[in-house]
Amino acid sequence: MLFNSWEFAVLLAVTFVLYYAPWSRGRHGKAWQVTLALAASVVFYGWKDPRLIILLAVSCVGNSVATARIILHKVAGDEARVKHWTRLAVILNLALLAIFKYAPFVVGMIPFLPQSWVQAVKGIPLPIGISFYTFHGISMIVDVARGEVTREGDAMLSKGGRFAKGVRDIGFYLLFFPQLVAGPIVKAKQFWPQIAAKRFEAIPWxxxxxxxxxxxxxxxxxxxxxxxxxxxxxxxxxxxxxxxxxxxxxxxxxxxxxxxxxxxxxxxxxxxxxxxxxxxxxxxxxxxxxxxxSITEFWRRWHMSLSAWLRDYLYIPLGGNRKGEGRTYLNLFLVMFLGGLWHGAEWKFAIWGTLHGLLLAVERFFTRRRGKLEENPGxxxxxxxxxxxxxxxxxxxxxxxxxxxxxxxxxxxxxxxxxxxxxxxxxxxxxxxxxxxxxxxxxxxxxxxxxxxxxxxxxxxxxxxxxxxxxxxxxxxxxxxxxxxxxxxxx
Structure with missing residues (x-):
């Protein structure tokens, strides 16, 4: 469903009226609003192809359960179980991307496979927005494992004494329809503290x-x-x-x-x-x-949530600029190359990312030679x-x-x-x-x-x-x- 369609206008109007209905002010207001927004998000995503809801459900339930388990083990101090669930969740997300987005690209480069196999794999449909909700899942898992949102997550899971409520709220973060298909990529630590009952009069009109x-x-x-x-x-x-x-x-x-x-x-x-x-x-x-x-400044201004994701979950873990100039240039190149492939499993996107990575590395080389870490001042x-x-x-x-x-x-x-x-x-x-x-x-x-x-x-x-x-x-x-x-x- 598109934001610029009449179907969405109807869905939005109905959801908005029910979301702020009089009974939303009661003691179960948060549960009503979160559940309603979840239902509206499922309708929004599966409107043209309901089959996509199955994959979305697998991703959402898998990430929600894994995140809840990581939080519980983190609070209990069981780091071994935290690492176990983190690995499982990251593998799940990467497997979904590999099967539905990159498998057709990879099999097309293997010369000895039977053509019937190649055509079967290439016939796998690309679910809309899979990269965005997968990135949301990975960032949530990693942040929880790092302990960056453990306090918020513990409060979310323990409130009301029901594990299912915490899983529901985590799923709401992943599926909330305004950012479900194309971002912005919102981090759990930005979103989780906001999950609460909302009031009509508080809307910033x-x-x-x-x-x-x-x-x-x-x-x-x-x-x-x-x-x-x-x-x-x-x-x-x-x-x-x-x-x-x-x-x-x-x-x-x-x-x-x-x-x-x-x-x-x-x-x-x-x-x-x-x-x-x-x-x-x-x-x-x-x-x-x-x-x-400069290209460096462009990536600070364009699709900033993706730039921040690539920095926090790829560039910094690869070493960032902490391991010498040569490694820094390599890291810039790798991050942009992978960022290009994130946009699509085709060589043209890999070339796009590679060229941006090269330009970033060249700019950094010359700004370092001039002794200026910032490109604009002066x-x-x-x-x-x-x-x-x-x-x-x-x-x-x-x-x-x-x-x-x-x-x-x-x-x-x-x-x-x-x-x-x-x-x-x-x-x-x-x-x-x-x-x-x-x-x-x-x-x-x-x-x-x-x-x-x-x-x-x-x-x-x-x-x-x-x-x-x-x-x-x-x-x-x-x-x-x-x-x-x-x-x-x-x-």
Whole structure:
């Protein structure tokens, strides 16, 4: 079920009314709200393919039971049992990913397997959002085993004296529908303390309205309209693509760079708004990423919950920057390579991650040589501008691997850019200028907030904010793009 569908609007309305019904104020208010949100999450996830609920249930129940056992053994001081359950839970999560996401990729590289076996494995469907809820499970297991949330977990499991209640609450953390399919990746220590009975009057309505209007505007008006043009880059006609010329292809690539931000940034804002509507606070996932003046800064601003996950559960355990410069560069490369494969079991994603890892390592090498661990302080406006131009174009060029179905399309695109044909098509340029301008204005506002806070505060009044929100509502209602799924749902 999509956030931008009528089915979801109905589900949201029904769930919201029942969630804050009068009986939710009673002594069983928390149990009612958590159980109702769990039921709504199952409907949300299994709406188009109920079979997916089976896999989701296996992951949820397995992680919930294992986490509960780890907490109980942690409190009892039985570290041997803690390690046993931790290994079991991590293996379960990795096995689910290996079977449903990576098995088709691996068997395709084994030459001596019978084709019937290969086709059977490649026929395994990829469950929507499996990477996100698996990462939630792994982070929860590891944090509990490390003792970072043992106190909250012990209180959760012991309250009411029932083990089942604790398992239910853990499952709620894993399945809560705003973040179930595409994040943000919320850590247990951020979410568990918030599980309690919620009150209607405590809803932060201004935050909810701002997040939902902006999120739906970025998705419905910007991303969906740009998608109608960028689909031309995935045409099966590779010959036509390779002879299209730069004046046709380059605007489409810029358009896709703006589209993927509007699509995923819009989703994340909707998720934050929906969570707040039900009394929960999620971490921000984007911080004006196209203002970045280096690839390092870009990964501090783009999909921040994934960047934090990769840092805490891959980069630091691998040694981080504590084992010498050579090992640091290797760790950066490995983390980004694996982060690329997380996005998809295809070589194009591995190449995307590898190139980002190489750029991160090169940047670190040169900043270390200059004796500056921070890339921004003290830089002249000219150097900052050059850094922004380099970063934006490097990131945009690498988005080709997300858009294109395979590497043949990437090669055809690059050939088309250099083919010498210079005919221009109006619709891609118009779409880039008309719809993409919204993303430019959004980042300009972000730049003003960061660099001219005084002026930004003067311009940001109730009247101006109301006018902007009214304009966004008018545009997304009167000029929506063709409805499409969120790009990151495929991961």
């Amino acid at each position: 201004m935050f909810v309205i701002r997040a939902l209007i902006l999120g739906y505007f970025l998705k419905v008006f910007v991303a969906d309209n740009l998608a109608e043009q960028t689909r031309a880059l995935t045409t099966p006609d590779l010959v036509g693509l390779s002879t299209s010329g730069p004046l046709f292809l380059v605007p489409l690539l810029y358009g896709y760079g703006l589209q993927i931000f509007a699509d995923f940034g819009g989703y994340s804002l909707i998720a934050l708004g929906l969570a707040a509507l039900f009394g929960y606070k999620f971490p921000e996932n984007f911080n004006f990423p196209y203002l970045s003046t 830089r002249s406006p000219i150097r900052a501008l050059c850094g922004w131009i380099y970063t934006f174009h490097a990131v945009t060029l690498l988005w080709l691997t997300f858009l294109m179905p395979d590497m043949a399309h990437v090669r055809a695109f690059l050939k088309g850019v250099t083919c010498g044909q210079y005919h221009m098509s109006g619709p891609p340029v118009f779409s880039l200028l008309f719809y993409g301008t919204a993303v430019v204005f959004y980042h300009a506002w972000g730049w003003g907030r960061e660099h001219r806070p005084g002026l930004s505060a003067k311009l940001h009044g109730p009247f101006s904010e109301g006018m902007v929100h009214a304009l966004m509502l008018f545009l997304l209602i009167t000029n929506p793009g063709a409805p499409s799924g969120f790009i990151y749902f495929q991961f």
